[in-house]
Amino acid sequence: MNDTRAGVSHFDVVIAGGGLVGSSTALALAKSGMRVALIERRFCGAQASGVNYGGVRTQGRTAEQLPLAVRARRVYGRLPELIGIDGEMVVSGHLRLARREADLDVLDRWSAMAREHGVESHVMSGPAFRQRYPWLGPAAIGGSLCPSDGHANPRLVSPGFAHAARRAGADVREQTELSDITFDGTRFQMRAGRERISSDWLVNSAGAWANRIAGSFGESAPMKPIYPNMWVTEPLPLFIGHSLGVVGGGIYARQVERGNCVIGGGRGHGDGEYAQPSTATTRAVMRDACALLPALRDALLIRTWSGVEGETPDGNPIIGLSRTTPRLLHAFGFSGGGFLLAPGVGEVLAELVTQGETSTPIDAFSIGRFSSTPLSVTH
Amino acid sequence: MSGAHRVVIVGAGPAGIRAAETLVAAGVRPVVIDENARWGGQIYRQPPAGAGFKRSAATLYGFEAKKAEAVHDAMAKLLPKIDYRPDTLAWACEQNRLDTLHAGRETSVPFTHLIIASGATDRIVPLPGWTLAGVFTLGGAQVALKAQGCAIGSRVVFAGTGPLLYLVAYQYAKAGARVAAVLDTSPLARQAAAAPRMLSQPSMFAKGVYYVGWLQAHGVRIERGVTLDRIDGDDAVRGIRWRTRRGEPRSLDCDAVGMGFGLRPETQLADLAGCRFRFDPLNRCWLPERDAAGRSSARNVYLAGDGAGIAGADAAELAGRRAALALIEDIGIVTHRSAQPDATKLERELARIAVFRAGIEHAFAPPVNAAQHWPDDMTVCRCEDVTAGTMRACIRSGLATEVNRLKSLTRIGMGRCQGRMCGESAIALLAAETGKPLADVGRLRSQAPIKPIPITPMLYDDGVHVQPEEAHDE
Numbered sequence: 136m137n138d139t140r141a142g143v144s145h146f147d148v149v150i151a152g153g154g155l156v157g158s159s160t161a162l163a164l165a166k167s168g169m170r171v172a173l174i175e176r177r178f179c180g181a182q183a184s185g186v187n188y189g190g191v192r193t194q195g196r197t198a199e200q201l202p203l204a205v206r207a208r209r210v211y212g213r214l215p216e217l218i219g220i221d222g223e224m225v226v227s228g229h230l231r232l233a234r235r236e237a238d239l240d241v242l243d244r245w246s247a248m249a250r251e252h253g254v255e256s257h258v259m260s261g262p263a264f265r266q267r268y269p270w271l272g273p274a275a276i277g278g279s280l281c282p283s284d285g286h287a288n289p290r291l292v293s294p295g296f297a298h299a300a301r302r303a304g305a306d307v308r309e310q311t312e313l314s315d316i317t318f319d320g321t322r323f324q325m326r327a328g329r330e331r332i333s334s335d336w337l338v339n340s341a342g343a344w345a346n347r348i349a350g351s352f353g354e355s356a357p358m359k360p361i362y363p364n365m366w367v368t369e370p371l372p373l374f375i376g377h378s379l380g381v382v383g384g385g386i387y388a389r390q391v392e393r394g395n396c397v398i399g400g401g402r403g404h405g406d407g408e409y410a411q412p413s414t415a416t417t418r419a420v421m422r423d424a425c426a427l428l429p430a431l432r433d434a435l436l437i438r439t440w441s442g443v444e445g446e447t448p449d450g451n452p453i454i455g456l457s458r459t460t461p462r463l464l465h466a467f468g469f470s471g472g473g474f475l476l477a478p479g480v481g482e483v484l485a486e487l488v489t490q491g492e493t494s495t496p497i498d499a500f501s502i503g504r505f506s507s508t509p510l511s512v513t514h
Numbered sequence: 515m516s517g518a519h520r521v522v523i524v525g526a527g528p529a530g531i532r533a534a535e536t537l538v539a540a541g542v543r544p545v546v547i548d549e550n551a552r553w554g555g556q557i558y559r560q561p562p563a564g565a566g567f568k569r570s571a572a573t574l575y576g577f578e579a580k581k582a583e584a585v586h587d588a589m590a591k592l593l594p595k596i597d598y599r600p601d602t603l604a605w606a607c608e609q610n611r612l613d614t615l616h617a618g619r620e621t622s623v624p625f626t627h628l629i630i631a632s633g634a635t636d637r638i639v640p641l642p643g644w645t646l647a648g649v650f651t652l653g654g655a656q657v658a659l660k661a662q663g664c665a666i667g668s669r670v671v672f673a674g675t676g677p678l679l680y681l682v683a684y685q686y687a688k689a690g691a692r693v694a695a696v697l698d699t700s701p702l703a704r705q706a707a708a709a710p711r712m713l714s715q716p717s718m719f720a721k722g723v724y725y726v727g728w729l730q731a732h733g734v735r736i737e738r739g740v741t742l743d744r745i746d747g748d749d750a751v752r753g754i755r756w757r758t759r760r761g762e763p764r765s766l767d768c769d770a771v772g773m774g775f776g777l778r779p780e781t782q783l784a785d786l787a788g789c790r791f792r793f794d795p796l797n798r799c800w801l802p803e804r805d806a807a808g809r810s811s812a813r814n815v816y817l818a819g820d821g822a823g824i825a826g827a828d829a830a831e832l833a834g835r836r837a838a839l840a841l842i843e844d845i846g847i848v849t850h851r852s853a854q855p856d857a858t859k860l861e862r863e864l865a866r867i868a869v870f871r872a873g874i875e876h877a878f879a880p881p882v883n884a885a886q887h888w889p890d891d892m893t894v895c896r897c898e899d900v901t902a903g904t905m906r907a908c909i910r911s912g913l914a915t916e917v918n919r920l921k922s923l924t925r926i927g928m929g930r931c932q933g934r935m936c937g938e939s940a941i942a943l944l945a946a947e948t949g950k951p952l953a954d955v956g957r958l959r960s961q962a963p964i965k966p967i968p969i970t971p972m973l974y975d976d977g978v979h980v981q982p983e984e985a986h987d988e
Contacts, residue, residue, distance in 0.1 A: 178916065178918075178919055181918070181919070181922070185922060290922040290923065291922075291923065294913065294919070294922065294923065298913060368969070369929075369930060369966060404608065404609065411608055412608075412961070412962065413608065414606045414608060414613045414622075414962065417972070418620070418972045418973075421969055421972045421973060422972075422973050425969065425973060431969055432969055432970050432973070433968075433969075433970070434968075434969050435930070435966040435967065435968055435969070436963055436966060436967050436968075436969055436972070437929065437930055437932065437963070437966045438928065438932060438961050438962075438963070439606075439961055439962050439963070440961050
């Protein structure tokens with residue numbers, strides 16, 4: 136589409152990477168009237184954004200992530216209006232499970248902290264908990280329910296944002312590699328596929344590959360590729376009432392309307408470019424999963440998968456302005472927790488471009504926070 | 515041989531057995547993993563041990579009885595010299611290790627060298643009614659006869675195309691079943707045009723002619739060049755409708771349909787083993803790359819038999835031997851030439867069969883434009899119940915130009931079969947809708963498990979630990 140712009144090579148904003156961050160940024164900017172190009176090397180939403188667990192989860196987030204998480208959660212409440220599909224979004228609530236007494240304290244502390252951010256959760260344990268959740272195994276001794284959380288289908292949501300961005304007027308180019316990226320003092324100059332394009336702003340939302348873009352501007356963040364390990368069962372009678380996680384992480388589970396149980400935890404293998412699930416991990420997580428959800432024992436496993444994601448040392452993403460180059464915005468390194476945050480980040484980045492500031496605190500995510508640590512580029 | 519080498523063969527059909535035999539002759543003791551309870555593969559499938567019925571090799575395998583017996587005997591002799599693991603599903607392959615499931619237990623099988631002889635299944639081209647009870651693949655119909663001694667119905671129509679169509683119809687009729695009709699979607703003219711190439715294997719060609727002649731002599735209705743319209747029935751098959759070569763509508767009552775459109779290689783294991791794939795125009799599907807000897811693009815992974823490209827049982831025996839020779843050479847075992855088959859001769863014979871196969875594929879090409887005519891309400895992916903209409907709507911809205919994206923958005927290929935049955939249909943529909951060649955709409959990536967596996971056996975392994983450091987991935 137946008138044939139009328141085919142000859143135009145200058146954009147207000149070029150976005151590198153068509154994952155959920157890039158696509159939602161493109162949508163927000165296009166809707167505010169900016170001329171936007173979204174450049175994706177493969178297919179939009181086909182990497183980590185499209186193959187992750189699909190947790191729309193504020194529960195368990197750190198204090199610095201909560202304002203952004205709350206904002207992003209509101210976006211998930213408006214999917215049909217924003218992208219034309221509901222993305223199988225279900226407000227199931229998120230139940231964070233305790234497997235030992237100390238976990239309950241962690242849940243209590245989080246609950247009190249989150250309340251200050253307007254996020255409600257209820258910690259339960261003992262017979263009341265057992266009675267309410269007969270489908271949970273004895274390994275779970277309690278839990279905290281955050282009713283406003285839920286889950287959605289990343290395979291639909293992430294490409295959905297890219298599609299909506301295109302409908303809103305963004306120039307979305309898939310299977311197009313960005314190269315020769317430079318800043319000439321006024322504008323960003325680069326090649327999209329074979330075509331030369333330029334822009335006033337550049338958004339680096341290239342996920343696990345974002346250090347390649349950052350590197351073009353003498354910058355890098357300590358980030359290593361990770362390969363979350365996921366699997367899914369055949370459809371089972373509905374029994375998992377909430378999206379589930381555990382204190383300390385390492386396992387998470389949800390059941391979709393069709394009945395399939397989607398379960399994740401641990402790591403697969405990868406070479407930085409491609410990911411493969413690990414059967415050893417799948418086995419280990421299965422044992423934990425069956426301790427929490429005994430009904431899984433009788434199920435059939437039908438598919439395993441993984442994806443490539445970038446993880447930072449502190450688990451927080453890098454969001455905000457570059458330290459070396461004006462009008463270069465970074466948004467990557469979501470460390471496995473980006474599916475909820477991404478559409479909120481899209482709004483934040485659009486604000487930074489159009490208004491020069493954002494109402495959501497993001498200082499904790501500055502790329503500058505790593506400056507005291509030695510930089511290592513491991514894309 | 516050096517104890518450092520651990521050779522694993524997946525598949526105990528003609529390719530796997532001959533590969534094992536060649537390895538044993540060189541002093542290698544391979545592990546042979548096979549999904550079936552008894553060796554022989556699909557084509558030389560043996561009735562289950564203690565099945566309670568006995569049919570002679572001549573009855574079971576017809577013209578192929580001698581070959582079947584030779585393959586069976588070869589394997590029987592090998593048993594003391596190999597680590598044979600029947601009834602075992604190799605469901606994953608990663609980092610030089612196969613994960614297998616046998617008798618409710620999980621076992622990890624490490625290898626240094628892997629020969630994949632994973633065989634083939636029927637190619638399915640859906641038509642309205644294909645999911646009704648009573649519709650079987652030709653292979654399934656054959657298994658019922660060979661392994662269970664029963665027919666799929668009392669009045670059976672065989673429909674589709676390919677040499678197997680006539681063979682199975684012949685085997686059914688010979689066994690006393692009532693074959694109501696054989697409906698071949700390939701026109702006789704195309705079969706005649708391909709005859710010169712098929713004559714490169716005169717005996718094979720003659721057998722094909724014999725089956726057709728036998729069926730005709732016994733009054734079995736044979737129609738060629740038909741267009742299959744639908745299989746009728748509410749819960750189960752009641753009849754079938756088609757149009758003749760000239761477009762005249764026809765119908766026939768029946769209670770079962772055996773359907774197939776040639777064979778489709780089972781390539782998932784090669785995919786998981788990291789083999790590079792290319793689109794093969796002859797097989798009309800993506801195949802793992804291999805050289806004339808059977809070496810894949812992945813280090814120490816070898817391919818043989820129909821699983822690497824359909825060439826039939828004779829070629830499978832040759833390719834199994836050839837791949838094993840390549841492996842022996844690669845690990846540096848020096849053998850007495852006289853004791854082993856000659857690699858050059860094997861490759862020459864394989865090349866000759868390839869000419870014959872090209873003829874077969876041309877004579878019995880699956881209907882090319884079928885996807886264009888699939889009604890919107892027809893189920894294409896039966897596991898996830900995805901209709902042609904759902905897929906079309908997705909493609910026409912511009913959302914999917916590539917098959918993995920179509921899978922993401924519509925769930926085609928996401929169910930129990932993981933696209934083994936419906937994947938080619940998805941590619942065909944995508945190609946038909948976008949006007950692109952089959953090769954240009956992508957390839958469905960395989961993911962473990964190759965077939966659904968129960969979770970309980972996964973729980974026994976004590977050598978694994980949870981990795982609690984990943985707190986954020988949700």
